[in-house]
Amino acid sequence: MAESQDPSKKQLIPASSLSPDKVHTWPHLVRNEFIVGLIAMIGITIWSIVIDAPLEEPANPTRTPNPSKAPWYFLGLQEMLVYFDPWMAGVVLPSLIIVGLMLIPYIDVNPKGAGYYTFRERKFAVSMFCFGFLVLWIFLITVGVFLRGPGWNFFAPWQEWDPHKVVALTNVDLNMWVAQTFGLDFLRGEVMAALFGLGLIGAYYSVGVTFYLWKGKANETIQKLGPIRYGIVAFLFLTMMALPIKMILRWTLNIKYICKLPWIGLNI
């Protein structure tokens, strides 16, 4: 240790041994890692001394608690169950999230913004990711953890969880709502409802195609993406936006399903 206290130490490291923007990993990086790691270890140790991990009564398959909540990091998905059937909320959408995340490097062709924080140079990418991550993931987890009580009903944090809270189930399917509101009674049948729903979903996804035909030639970004990458981006974007759209339809018009195919158990 004697050498390191030597005031002439600085001369031992000639500037020429390093390119101007580089530093030695030892000590500069290792020191940071050591200090941050130490703080984290102390933090987790104190936390573990002060707060005990929960342990409830022994497992009892005959007594279902109300509400039964998944681990907190899956509560965003459990929250989606309010708006979609399990096959969508629990299987298809999570799979699309994983696949969509993996596709990001291949569909984001913008060379700017690599290696530094910027919003201005990649507005679309950053706003899409932030919307998906902060709103549809983190925010929905927060709702699931703090605002959902018995029967998966909504409770404000200051309200007592009343297991007998009655919430009127007035949800209707979209075809029924249209039939009711506009007097189009032919939409009430199952076959017409299915065609109506499939048509709506087709129309929804064809917005992406229409936008391509309309703006594709003039828009530089779409040109750079090319048709295949644009198609993937549009599909993932529209699928992601389907969740907030369905949420708003539920809150405002009490819509249950947009499309029903009861013969194969496929309801959206």
Place this chain on the structure above:
Amino acid sequence: MNLIQLKAKYEEIRKLVVESYVWKSIFRHGYKDTPRNRILMTASNVFLHLHPSKIRRHGIKISYTWCAGGLTFLFFLILTVTGVILMFYYRPVAEYAFIDMKYLQFDVPFGMIMRNMHRWAAHGMVILVMLHMFRVFMTGSYKPPREFNWIVGVLLLVLTFLLSFTGYLLPWDQLSIWAVTVGTNMARATPLLGNEGPLAEQMRNLTGLITPRYDARSLLTAGTIVGAPTLLRFYVLHCIFIPIVAAVLMIVHFWRVRKDGGISGPL
């Protein structure tokens, strides 16, 4: 013996040790602060040579990396150590699992703090790995040439969730089985492969498979309910299978960080 004599004696002993054959066989270089030693410190150490010996100045800024990736790995190590200790006292059998939890909490020396650390570090690792992904996205660090490493990262994110989820069942209390019941019930709705999913009936008629006992959900739960076989299955996945896969992917992940040009930064 005065101070000067003492110092001379210390120096003599120090030299004897440091210049001994055994010492030199372990430590290949001195500690004197020279550029050569600084580089050897990283290059000749199996753990530190994960890093390059020289690194770009912006890459070591905490405001850039948030240390999220490194801390995720640190938490994985904490979980490995505390997890192995817990394994000495825990039996993944429905009759014993909950009793062993009580035993750990009240009888095993340091059992409670080991369990607490394992629990809280698991939550911490899930938070950190999500933060790490957020940071990597915000800095555009998935852009060429790092596309593939982003994919490995997404797989590690999923594996972290699965590690945490399989561990959730092991205390075998009400919280465990019902959280896992809610989670695994989703698989019942898998299109084609889940007993209650879209097109399940058609699949059943076609293949004779896809019954409550044999579908995507029972593959996870090893039965029609979350029961004793599920506990054993989740235990093996939690302690052996997923950690090994995750460790292999971590090796690939860290290796690729180096091979793809180190921590990302402005050109």
